[in-house]
Amino acid sequence: MSSRLNVAVIGAGYWGPNLARNFRASSEWNLAAICDLDLERARRVGDSVGGVPITASLDEVLHDPMVDAVAIATPARTHHPIVLAALDAGKHVIVEKPLADTRERGVEMVERARENGLVLMADHTYCYTPAVLKIRELIEEGALGDILFVDSVRINLGLIQPDVDVFWDLAPHDLSIMDFILPGGLDVTSVSAHGSDPLSTGKACIGYLAMPLTSGGIAHVHVNWLSPTKIRQMVIGGTKRTLVWDDLNPQQRVSVYDRGVDLALQSKETADTRAANISYRLGDTWAPALPEREALANVASEFAAAIREERPARTSGESGLRVLSVLEAASASLGAYGAPSSVASYIKEVQEA
């Protein structure tokens, strides 16, 4: 299979043009069509990438035997019917985050893709930035040792969304990145969510997620629409080294610190001897050079590779489902005044399947 794959972009709103531009620029893809109910909007996108066919009919796209795959950038509540229709029409699918608007619908989508033997990829774009790819690589090769904690802050004076709270708006980024970089994925069994809506907008504008990691340690996310300053920072502590990703520092986005606490554990010890065996490392800092490549170009390549190699994408439907599961549990915790809420166990079933 050496020729280009054909893809249609469904949805010409905010994100669609970016998908269109990157599929258009890719040497692995032929951008076959732009589909939007608003034909004028489709036309603008089609023109901007140099004259791609447009249509207002999803059916037309799905029944076109030339189309190998669809990229869906429509509102979250429409993902479920469109993705199922595409999978039933034999198309591979990449879909915007979040995978669906409920976990249950996400499960159905993931199972349908498996049954039909098709790729269902979550467009977790951030995972394909040079910084996150490097972080995954470093963790994979053991540069950080075992992971002790992950702390993510994503705050900004952000647009208050009409339909979702700050957790569903921003946390999918943090959760999908954690799922991507952690050795066992985002493996958590419960989540505590603390939110606040101090302006009475009708939804949480400030949110915190605390998640004990099954492997030990803790993951935490702080999202906030009301911060005057912009922070996008993730600290990943390991037994060997600790990494700080500061996405807003283009001159040094990723720093790896050879600093930390060492415990000389012994067979028999008490609290006192334990304290005596603690030592502190204050070693060098290292900031790897990062290639400059647009994340969506990497997304397009990965989608093509998954299809050709008949394997799940690195950000598979299952990863999208894990994110959904945490978000649903977070909403439940929020309703229970922050009491820990179980994350649905399908995560494991899917992993083991």
Next chain:
Amino acid sequence: MSSRLNVAVIGAGYWGPNLARNFRASSEWNLAAICDLDLERARRVGDSVGGVPITASLDEVLHDPMVDAVAIATPARTHHPIVLAALDAGKHVIVEKPLADTRERGVEMVERARENGLVLMADHTYCYTPAVLKIRELIEEGALGDILFVDSVRINLGLIQPDVDVFWDLAPHDLSIMDFILPGGLDVTSVSAHGSDPLSTGKACIGYLAMPLTSGGIAHVHVNWLSPTKIRQMVIGGTKRTLVWDDLNPQQRVSVYDRGVDLALQSKETADTRAANISYRLGDTWAPALPEREALANVASEFAAAIREERPARTSGESGLRVLSVLEAASASLGAYGAPSSVASYIKEVQEA
């Protein structure tokens, strides 16, 4: 009462020398004695401030009729007996944080001081830094409007303490500052604590506290001994402006942002009209000049003023008790896997008394 007050410093360990130096330099105090069981240690401190009398006997200090007040810088577990003895001897007391090692003991100390008509001051040193004094002043005069949220981060590669976890070691700073700057003090009825001890040191090294404010909004604290980088930052969001205190940026510690979200609230509205009435302010930033004065010099002045004016200190025993109450509730929440835990209601009783 225009002459100098006499003070003895009890405890010549880590913090005692700082207290001694500042009382010595103050025009309102006469440093009468340094008291420590380890007489050699007392001597070193006494010498360093120019030859102050030393003693190993607490009794001697407490029975000296010339001594008006004592400053206690001994380990937390000894605060209760020493403070009670001092109060019973008719001495005004300033005591290191935390006020006591249990809330119950703190209550006894606060009540004893009240019964005896003496000043019991908590040495919440941070509250007397030029930055925090300015923040309190700005909030008091309404520059931020109503407070929507307070988010505090205090992380560092810190010394793992032998006897306390990261909450009891670091969070007293954040909690006492919040108690100092918030219009109604740290008025919270429950706290959720999430901690982690990924290195199996026997106590939490990473901690998060979420506290809904009674006035609306939320307070949150992140403390961490395992971070390779040092962050000491507090964001205080208000309806009018938002303030960021970055304690590690000497060139601009306090920034006030005229940025935020405005809601044009109306008598009748639905979720849809509400969204339509949101607007965003993107105004100027302003960083007030801060005077340069050592916080402990301000502490010494405030202690003297409270005694002379026969009023509670700005960081009174009650404020130390509010901090203790939150810490105890946090420990309870920690034991309950992060479920919200009630903060003991004595806070209010004391406030109303």
Next chain:
Amino acid sequence: MSSRLNVAVIGAGYWGPNLARNFRASSEWNLAAICDLDLERARRVGDSVGGVPITASLDEVLHDPMVDAVAIATPARTHHPIVLAALDAGKHVIVEKPLADTRERGVEMVERARENGLVLMADHTYCYTPAVLKIRELIEEGALGDILFVDSVRINLGLIQPDVDVFWDLAPHDLSIMDFILPGGLDVTSVSAHGSDPLSTGKACIGYLAMPLTSGGIAHVHVNWLSPTKIRQMVIGGTKRTLVWDDLNPQQRVSVYDRGVDLALQSKETADTRAANISYRLGDTWAPALPEREALANVASEFAAAIREERPARTSGESGLRVLSVLEAASASLGAYGAPSSVASYIKEVQEA
């Protein structure tokens, strides 16, 4: 004159597409044509802005009576003939920096524009960024007082240019900005240039310009192609306040410091009394909010306004000439081992004309 003006963009290389896009988006302009000897390149630019006519013939453009103005983005050595031809054809002209490749040619261009009563505008794009517009406004209204010094640093691991040294590549930015914001323009009578070519590339890769300001004080520029880190910072000291423009800090690009030195000057004084009369201000810092608008959109508006109002553009040909004059003097100083070199006096003649 309420209808749109017609403009043709000459040169479809690096900068041409940006000009085309902004004229296309402007409500004051009609983008009439893209002209480039390389017709394919012209076509790509024409397509990207939605189908604008293209041509390889400059003559055709200049003889088209519908064309009111041309925007020239060709190599510097071609500016002189193209601009003169355009002016002789009665077209208003905006031209890339530098105005010309020699000062003498620049003078001819400026004079021709004046003789023909046409607008000749230098595309000093930086001057139209929100930050620089705000700085000019602040200086104009006296917020800084009298200007004491201007220090500009523009360093980066930059592309070593085949035809020009680092002075001619980067310093036009700094010089044109200084000319724009200083009350009397860039009014200097001599310049000392210090350069270095430590890699033997055949031209200076590191450069410093020192220029005593006629009004008192000094202006200085540091440009460098070999710095591993990127700095774009200008400090503008005034008798009342000092301003720092950090172009790479999107969260606080412009800061105004109420800090400085005050001299209480008296009629009779000696060196000793003078010292006694120095005091230091350590006041607040203020960072004005900046609107978000692309600089080239402002450039397009200003070009249209200058034409309609029959006045020189804010970055006129004369300002381009002042920049050229300093660059030529800098090259002379460089050849004289850094000895100060006179800046040609035409600056004043033009100003007074």
Next chain:
Amino acid sequence: MSSRLNVAVIGAGYWGPNLARNFRASSEWNLAAICDLDLERARRVGDSVGGVPITASLDEVLHDPMVDAVAIATPARTHHPIVLAALDAGKHVIVEKPLADTRERGVEMVERARENGLVLMADHTYCYTPAVLKIRELIEEGALGDILFVDSVRINLGLIQPDVDVFWDLAPHDLSIMDFILPGGLDVTSVSAHGSDPLSTGKACIGYLAMPLTSGGIAHVHVNWLSPTKIRQMVIGGTKRTLVWDDLNPQQRVSVYDRGVDLALQSKETADTRAANISYRLGDTWAPALPEREALANVASEFAAAIREERPARTSGESGLRVLSVLEAASASLGAYGAPSSVASYIKEVQEA
């Protein structure tokens, strides 16, 4: 010679107490006396370090056979007579920067020390900070390759000195550091100085020094008393790597960038082929961990080691003389409107001696 050396500190003003404290804490020194004409001042310093003998008589100190060395922290204009007297009395000498108030006097001091076989050390304290020691080590081991440029910025709202201009006040730091870290010392044959006194204080408050390095490349210094913000940064470019020292960033003071420009030089080339052979490295960044030790403690150790090993100190009188020579040439250049001024050739004679 295993016993402690005896040192007397001459001058108990601003710097003397620091010297006293560090000699007192050193295991290699015995602090024998504090000498100051103002006996009360001497007493305060003597007391603060635990009761050291004091005297107002320099003669007494110099004739005390127990005293091996003197540390001179008196005003610059007094260095010449005191140092000569001390050397003539057979004492080793460490002296504050600048070595003397004229180069000629400095030469006499250096020669006298050589004639008498005594150590004359310049107290260039900055050179003994962990950061500068690491930089010297990195350059020495070739980590940066050949040095291409050194750019130093030291600006701050500084105290305007009554007796010296900003060059003589601040630049000795930059010049002594350059002399310390550069492989051949500060080897320059001319300097151009540009200064400005825009407030008419009677001396330059803003200064720039440009110095072509004999080995190729350029050194540059920017000193400024009128900057509202504080910058202390040095960039050292090399053929292999470039180092940035940001003294005000305690979390990452020294960064080594594997970024730069490579030229594939060939035997025959023209300007055109040369451009074609340029490539750019964009490698990793590395920040070495630095030990925490007070610079003056290192100074005390080095002074003792030089005496015991009968060798010049790492910051010898000659290095102080090289700094003086540049400062004198800078003053001459300043008087010649920035024309390059020769740096006196004694530098070489002394080096070769």
